Amino acid sequence: MAANSETASQEVDQNLVEAVKAGNIEEVRELLERGADVHFQVEGGWMPLHLAAQAEKEDIVHLLLEKGAEPCARKNNGATPFIVAAIKGNVSLLKYFLSKGSDINEQDNNGFTALMEAASYGRKEALEFLYRQGADVNLRRETSEEKTKLGQGGATALMDAAERGHLHIVKILLDQMGADVNVRDNMHRNALIRTFRKPTVENAESIAGFLLDHHIDVNVRDESGKTPLILAVEQKQLSLVQKLLERNGTDVNDTDKEGKTALLVAVEKQFKDIVCLLCEKGAKTDCGNLIAIANRLYDTDLADLLRRYGARENVHCPTTDWRPNSKKWGEQLKHLNRIYRPMIGKLKIFTEKEYKIADTSEGGVYLGFFDGLETAVKIFRDDSERAEKEIDCILECRENRHLVKLYGTEINNNCRYVCLSLCERNLEEHLKNHRDADVESTKGILKSLFKAVHELHQFGFVHQDLHPKNILIDSKDEVCLADFDKSCRFANDQTLVHGDLRALGRLVQYVVTKGEDPFVEKGAAREPQELAGLAEIPDHMETLDLIQTLLSPGVTSQTQLSDILYHPFFWPCNMRYRFLRDVGNESDIKTRNTENKTLEKLNRNPSKSYSKWTSKIDKYVMTEMNHFYKKKKNPYQDTVTDLLKFIRNIGEHIDEKVNAQMKETIGDPAQYFQKTFPELVMHVYKNIQNTEFMKHIPNAQNSLLDN
Incomplete structure (x- = not known):
C-alpha cells in the first residue's frame, strides 16, 4: 500500500514539472493543492522554479514562490x-x-x-x-x-x-x-x-x-602559444593581419609553442597575400625551410616570392639527437633547442610557463640558450637598479668559485635579460628530495655555502637576501650562490656583514633540521634552544654553538666568516679527535702544572657528561690505562685536563700489540670519545680561545677550506 502511495506522489510531482513546461498555471495550482513537491528535481537538478524561469512564465514563477519555492x-x-x-x-x-x-x-x-x-x-x-x-x-x-x-x-x-x-x-x-x-x-x-x-x-x-581599436594587449597567447597575429593568419583575415602589424608591440617574428611564426603558417596555407604583407613588415625568412615547403606544395610562385624576400634553400634545422647537460630541465631544453625562436642577440628564449624556472619581483627566470650554452635567464626592466646590482656583484666577484656564472646580457623591448649558469634545484627542493642524506653531506652543503659568502665578503660585497631559494645546486651537486639583486658593497659597515651572518645562522637551522624549520616563511629564526629535535642532531653541541655565534655576532665583536669556517661544526670526527689529542699532549697538561691558567680554565665548570669521566670509560680500559701509574700511585683524576691526557695516551698506545684487547673494546677511538663525551670538543675549543693552546685549533694549514 505504501509503495502505491509513493508511486502516486512521484506521478503528481512529475505532472507538476510537465504542467510548468506547458505553461498551464491552472494545472500547476491544482497539483500544488494536491501536495506536489515545489522543490521536486528532474535530471540536472532542475526544479519547477528554474523551469518556469526558462519558459518565461512569470505568473507561474509568482505562484511557485507563493507556495514556498526557494x-x-x-x-x-x-x-x-x-x-x-x-x-x-x-x-x-x-x-x-x-x-x-x-x-x-x-x-x-x-x-x-x-x-x-x-x-x-x-x-x-x-x-x-x-x-x-x-x-x-x-x-x-x-x-x-x-x-x-x-x-x-x-x-x-x-x-x-x-x-x-x-x-x-x-x-x-x-x-x-x-x-x-x-x-x-x-x-x-x-x-x-x-x-x-x-x-x-x-x-x-x-x-x-x-x-584592437581599444588598445587591447597583442602580446598574449592561446593555450597552444599562438599569438593574435598567428591566429589571424590561420584564419586568412588579411585586413586583421594588417591591423595587427600596425599596432606597436606586435612581434612579427614571434612563434607558437612549436616554433612556428606567422610567416611559416602563411606559407604552409599558401596565403600569398599574407606572405607578402608579413615579409614587407620584416618577417624573417630563416624561420624554417620555407622554400622546401612551397616546393612540396608545387607552388613555384610562392617559392619565387620567398626567394625575392631573401629565403634560402635548405635552412639548417637543429639535430634531433642533441642532448642537454641538465637532467631536470632536459625535456624543456630539447624542445626549446628544436623549435625556431627569433634571436635576441646571442640569446634564444621563450617566455612561456613551461620554460619558467622561478618567479621574481620583476620578470621571472626562464630557460634559454646563450651563445649555445644552457642558461637560466633572469628578466628585469631595462632600467632596473636590481639588474645593475646583480651584474655588478657577479662581475666583481667572478673569481668566486661558488657563485653562479654570468654568461652575458641582452636588451630587447625594454627588458634586460641576464644570462646565468643553469642549476638543477634550489636548497629547499634539495632538502625535500634528500631527507635521508647523511650528516656529512649536509655539512658539505653548508661548508660550500659559507665559502661562497666568505669569498663574497672578501670581494667587498654582502648578499642581503640569503634564503633557501637563493642557494642552488648544479648538475654536479655543487652549491652555487645566486640572486644578487639586493647585494651591495659594505665598505667598513660591519652591520651589513652581520646581516649575512645572521641569515647563515637561520640557514644552519634550516639545513640541520632538513627543512623542518623553514625560517623564510616565519620571518625570523627561533632561538636555537627551542628548535624541535636539536638534541637528536649529531654533534648538536657544535651545531648549537655555531647557530648562536651567527645569530648574535654583535656590532663590536667583529665576527668574521674567516674565523667561523674553522668552527668545530665543520670538523670531521677524526679532526676533533686529533684536536683533543694535540691539546692533551701539552706538557703542562701531562705534568698537571697547577701554575698554568689555561688548565684552570679547562677544569672549571665541567659538564655532567665528563665531570666524573673515569666512571664512564669501560672498566677494563680504565684499569689498563691506570696500570701504568700503579707504582706512582697517581691514577687519572676526574678533571678535564686528565681526560685530555687520557685521550692523548690512548691515541699514542692503542695500536700497540699489547693493547689489542683494549682496541677491540674501544673500536675507533675517535668515534668512541665523540659518543662518550659529546660536549668535550666545544668545552675545550671555547676555553682555549686567546690562550697559548690556540695553536691546536685547525686552520688554513689543515686545508679545511679546500676540503
Missing part, C-alpha cells in the same frame, strides 16, 4: 532561477528575483554570473538592467581550486560576448560600461584571443578589430 534554489551546476532568467534576457523576472533576495553578482559552480550569461547570449536589455543594478562588469569567473589549477575560469563578460560573436554587446561593455579590455582568464588569454577560438562565428573579424 527563490535562490540551485541546480546541480549551481545556477539559480535568477541566472536562468538572465540567459533568457527577461528583465521583468530579473527584477522580481532581485526583490526576493537574489544577489546581483551570484555565481554558479563554474563562476558564471547573470551579467556574464546575458553577455554570452547577447541579451542587451538584460545586460543594461543588470549593470544599472550594480552588477560587476569586470568580475572574473571563480571556480573550484582543482579547475583553477587546470587553467579553467577567470573569464569576464567581455570575453564571453567576444567569443560568441556579439559585437553590439562588446561595444556596450567597452564604450558604456567601462569593461577592462586587458583582463585575462586563468590561461592568460584576453578577449582578443577568445575571439579567435571560434573563427566561424559571425562578426569575429569585426570584434577583433574593435578590440
Whole structure:
C-alpha cells in the first residue's frame, strides 16, 4: 500500500514539472493543492522554479514562490532561477528575483554570473538592467581550486560576448560600461584571443578589430602559444593581419609553442597575400625551410616570392639527437633547442610557463640558450637598479668559485635579460628530495655555502637576501650562490656583514633540521634552544654553538666568516679527535702544572657528561690505562685536563700489540670519545680561545677550506 502511495506522489510531482513546461498555471495550482513537491528535481537538478524561469512564465514563477519555492534554489551546476532568467534576457523576472533576495553578482559552480550569461547570449536589455543594478562588469569567473589549477575560469563578460560573436554587446561593455579590455582568464588569454577560438562565428573579424581599436594587449597567447597575429593568419583575415602589424608591440617574428611564426603558417596555407604583407613588415625568412615547403606544395610562385624576400634553400634545422647537460630541465631544453625562436642577440628564449624556472619581483627566470650554452635567464626592466646590482656583484666577484656564472646580457623591448649558469634545484627542493642524506653531506652543503659568502665578503660585497631559494645546486651537486639583486658593497659597515651572518645562522637551522624549520616563511629564526629535535642532531653541541655565534655576532665583536669556517661544526670526527689529542699532549697538561691558567680554565665548570669521566670509560680500559701509574700511585683524576691526557695516551698506545684487547673494546677511538663525551670538543675549543693552546685549533694549514 505504501509503495502505491509513493508511486502516486512521484506521478503528481512529475505532472507538476510537465504542467510548468506547458505553461498551464491552472494545472500547476491544482497539483500544488494536491501536495506536489515545489522543490521536486528532474535530471540536472532542475526544479519547477528554474523551469518556469526558462519558459518565461512569470505568473507561474509568482505562484511557485507563493507556495514556498526557494527563490535562490540551485541546480546541480549551481545556477539559480535568477541566472536562468538572465540567459533568457527577461528583465521583468530579473527584477522580481532581485526583490526576493537574489544577489546581483551570484555565481554558479563554474563562476558564471547573470551579467556574464546575458553577455554570452547577447541579451542587451538584460545586460543594461543588470549593470544599472550594480552588477560587476569586470568580475572574473571563480571556480573550484582543482579547475583553477587546470587553467579553467577567470573569464569576464567581455570575453564571453567576444567569443560568441556579439559585437553590439562588446561595444556596450567597452564604450558604456567601462569593461577592462586587458583582463585575462586563468590561461592568460584576453578577449582578443577568445575571439579567435571560434573563427566561424559571425562578426569575429569585426570584434577583433574593435578590440584592437581599444588598445587591447597583442602580446598574449592561446593555450597552444599562438599569438593574435598567428591566429589571424590561420584564419586568412588579411585586413586583421594588417591591423595587427600596425599596432606597436606586435612581434612579427614571434612563434607558437612549436616554433612556428606567422610567416611559416602563411606559407604552409599558401596565403600569398599574407606572405607578402608579413615579409614587407620584416618577417624573417630563416624561420624554417620555407622554400622546401612551397616546393612540396608545387607552388613555384610562392617559392619565387620567398626567394625575392631573401629565403634560402635548405635552412639548417637543429639535430634531433642533441642532448642537454641538465637532467631536470632536459625535456624543456630539447624542445626549446628544436623549435625556431627569433634571436635576441646571442640569446634564444621563450617566455612561456613551461620554460619558467622561478618567479621574481620583476620578470621571472626562464630557460634559454646563450651563445649555445644552457642558461637560466633572469628578466628585469631595462632600467632596473636590481639588474645593475646583480651584474655588478657577479662581475666583481667572478673569481668566486661558488657563485653562479654570468654568461652575458641582452636588451630587447625594454627588458634586460641576464644570462646565468643553469642549476638543477634550489636548497629547499634539495632538502625535500634528500631527507635521508647523511650528516656529512649536509655539512658539505653548508661548508660550500659559507665559502661562497666568505669569498663574497672578501670581494667587498654582502648578499642581503640569503634564503633557501637563493642557494642552488648544479648538475654536479655543487652549491652555487645566486640572486644578487639586493647585494651591495659594505665598505667598513660591519652591520651589513652581520646581516649575512645572521641569515647563515637561520640557514644552519634550516639545513640541520632538513627543512623542518623553514625560517623564510616565519620571518625570523627561533632561538636555537627551542628548535624541535636539536638534541637528536649529531654533534648538536657544535651545531648549537655555531647557530648562536651567527645569530648574535654583535656590532663590536667583529665576527668574521674567516674565523667561523674553522668552527668545530665543520670538523670531521677524526679532526676533533686529533684536536683533543694535540691539546692533551701539552706538557703542562701531562705534568698537571697547577701554575698554568689555561688548565684552570679547562677544569672549571665541567659538564655532567665528563665531570666524573673515569666512571664512564669501560672498566677494563680504565684499569689498563691506570696500570701504568700503579707504582706512582697517581691514577687519572676526574678533571678535564686528565681526560685530555687520557685521550692523548690512548691515541699514542692503542695500536700497540699489547693493547689489542683494549682496541677491540674501544673500536675507533675517535668515534668512541665523540659518543662518550659529546660536549668535550666545544668545552675545550671555547676555553682555549686567546690562550697559548690556540695553536691546536685547525686552520688554513689543515686545508679545511679546500676540503
